[in-house]
Amino acid sequence: MASVLFTEISELVTNRGVAKKGGVGVNEEDLGILRDGALLWDSRKGILWLGHDGDVPRGLARGARRVSLAGKTLSPALADCHTHLVFAGDRDDEFRRRLGGQTYQQIAAAGGGIASSVRATRKASESELYKLARARIDRCLSLGVGLLEIKSGYGLDWPNERKLLRVIARLKREYRSKVVIQATFLGAHAFPPEAKNGRDKIAYANSILRKMLPQIKKEKLADACDVFCDDGYFTRAQARRILRRAATLGLEIKLHADELADFGGAALAAELGASSADHLLMASDAGLQRMARRGVVATLLPATAFYLGLPYAPVAEMRRAGLCMALATDFNPGSSPTLHLPFAMSIACLQMGMTPAEVFAAATYGSARAMGLHSTHGSLRVGGKPKIAVFDCPGYVALISRMAHPSLCEKVF
C-alpha cells in the first residue's frame, strides 16, 4: 500500500496512555482516542504521522493515497496471546457429556480431555494439521486479530511436538504479511497417555528438559515456552526447571497457572519473571501481588470459564494488585472451542465487571505485552510499525457491546 493517508477516522484509538502506564490501572482517557482522526502510513516506515483530521501536514502527506474511514474505527490490531490452534479432531462428544453433568476432570480421567486430542493429533500428518490450522487462522484474521500466539502441546512426544512446531513455523512464514505469529512450545501441556506411573512422568519431564528444549533451540522452532502447572499436571518444581532452561535458551516464558486450584502458579511466574501467567481463576492475592511487582502480565481467558461453568478470574483483586491484564480466547477443542476474541471481550465486560476501556486495552496492548511484543505492537505512535486494524463501526465500544457479532473487521495491515 506504499503511502496512505487515512482521513475522517471516526475513532482513532492510539492506546497512548495505556502504553505509558504499561497497561496498569487503565481508564478510558488512557486509550488516547482522537475523534475525526487521520493517520499517515508508509508500508516501509510505518506511522509517519497521526492526529486530528484538520492538522495533517501537507508536505508529509504529498503523494499519499487518501482513504476515508468515516464511520469507522482504526486501532492497534487485536492480539490473541493464548491459543492451542493446531490440533486434529473435535471433542463435541465431551460437550454432550459435560451438559450431562460430568466435570472436565472426570472426562479427562476417562480418557477424554487433552488425551483425546493427543490421539487424534498424533494420527494426523503435518500437511493435514497445516490445512486445518489455515482455515482456523483465516477465520481468526477476519475478526481483526493481528498478533496470534499458537502453542504446541497435543503431541506429547518429540516426533509429534516437533511436527506441531513445524506446522506453526510454516504458518508463521506463510502468514507473515498478515499476522505476527508467536510459536510457543507446550510439551508440558499434560503427561502423555503412555505415561502410566510417577516414574514415566518424571522421565517425560526430563525428556522435555534434556532432549526437546535443546533440539527446539537448534532448529529454531519456538519463540516461547509454556508449562501447564496445576493440580494433576506439572508440579511447580518441574515447571521451574523447564522454564528456567527455556529462558537460558532465549525463549519467552509463560505459565498456565492456578486454573483448577491455587497451586502457587502466580508466585512461580513472578519468581521466574515470566512474560505472563494465564487463567489464574484460583490465584491467591499474594501471588497476584508478586506478579505485579515483577511486571508479569495476567492473561484472562473468560471464554474458558464461560464454557466450563467455572468462576471467572478475580479481576477486582488484579486491579487492586496493579497488574497489566491481557485477554485471549484460549482457543482449543476441549475447553474453549472459539476463535472469537471480541466474544471473550464481551464476556469480560458483561460477566466479569471490567470496563470497556480495560477490556480493549487488555485485548490489544495487554496481549501484545504478554507476548513480549509491546515495544512494537499494541499502541500507535509516530515511528512505530505496529499491526493496525480497521473496524466497520464508529467506535471501539461496538467491538465489545456487539457480543459475538459476525466480524466488524474490515482490514488488518
Next chain:
Amino acid sequence: MASVLFTEISELVTNRGVAKKGGVGVNEEDLGILRDGALLWDSRKGILWLGHDGDVPRGLARGARRVSLAGKTLSPALADCHTHLVFAGDRDDEFRRRLGGQTYQQIAAAGGGIASSVRATRKASESELYKLARARIDRCLSLGVGLLEIKSGYGLDWPNERKLLRVIARLKREYRSKVVIQATFLGAHAFPPEAKNGRDKIAYANSILRKMLPQIKKEKLADACDVFCDDGYFTRAQARRILRRAATLGLEIKLHADELADFGGAALAAELGASSADHLLMASDAGLQRMARRGVVATLLPATAFYLGLPYAPVAEMRRAGLCMALATDFNPGSSPTLHLPFAMSIACLQMGMTPAEVFAAATYGSARAMGLHSTHGSLRVGGKPKIAVFDCPGYVALISRMAHPSLCEKVF
C-alpha cells in the same frame, strides 16, 4: 443449481421426529440424524430423495451434479424468528452507562432506550436504512440463517413505521433467493417520545388500530403483527385489541411477553392463539401451561438476558408444560446488539441447561414454527422445499459447542 446430489454428508440432520412432535419434548433421536447421508435436491422441486449414502436410487440421481460433503453437516437452515434489524444509530453510550450500574429502565426513563433509536431512525432516509440493513443481513446469512423475521418499531408514527416496513419489503424482494424474510409490524413497540400523558398514549394505540393496521393491509406491508406487552409498555387490553384486529386482517400474531414483569402476556398469547410469545423471563407456570394447550411457541432470546444481566427464561418449566421452544437473537441496538444466532444457541446450552438437541431443534424447526412457516421449513422430507444450510463441521453439535465461532456456514440454499 438444477439437480444436485449431495453425498458423503457426515451428518444429515432431518428433524423428522422434531416435526412429528411439533417441537415438543425433543430429544436427540428426534433430530433424525443420518450419518454418511445423501440428499438429492432439485432447484424447482426441492428434495427428491434423502437417505444413506449407499442407498441412492440410481435412476433418480441420473444427470445430477455430485457434490461431496464429507466432514460437513447438512440440515434445515437456521431461523432467526425475532429481530429488530432495521434501525439507525447505535447505543454504545448506554452500554457504558449500564456497566456503570444503571438499569435498562433507568436509561429508558432518561431518554435512552428505544426512544434514542427512534430519534436516530426517524432522521434516517429509507435508502440509508436500507443500506444499513443490507450489511447486517449479509452478516447474518454468513452464519447459516435461511429464515429471518424483521420487525418495524423504531418509527412510532405512521410515516416512519411505513418507511421501515417499506425497507423490509424491499429487503424481502431483493434477498428472495437467499433468505425468507418475514415482515412484522411492531408499531406497538413503545409509546412515541411525543406521547407525554395517558391520553396521548391512548391516542397512539388507537392510531395503530384505526389507521396503521388497515393501511398496512392495503399496501401489503406486513406478514405479522407484534406488540410489546409489558409493565410500562402496552397493556393487555391494548395488546388484545391490536392483535385481534391484526388477526382479522390475516396477519400472524405474536407478543413480546413477560420480559420485565409477570404481566399476563403468556396467558394473553394463549387466549389469542398467537404464533409465538417471546422473552417470557418472568412468565408464570399457569401462563406457560395455557400457551402449551393452545400450541403457542415459546421464543427464547438468551442473548438479551446475557446482555442485560437478567435471569434466563424458565426452560425447565417450559419443558414440563410441554411447549415448543424457538430460539432467536432479538438483534437490536439496545438490548441484544448481536446477529450471531449460534452464539445464542451456545448460551442456551451452557447457561440455561438446554440440551444440544433441544437447542438445535429450537433454532431450526421451533423458530420456523414461531414464524408460521413450519409446514415448509425447519425439517427435511421428500417433496419438501425448505431452506437448507451446509456447515463446515462434522456434526450439528459443533454449531453450539464452538461458542460464537466465526461462521461455520458454507452455503444456504
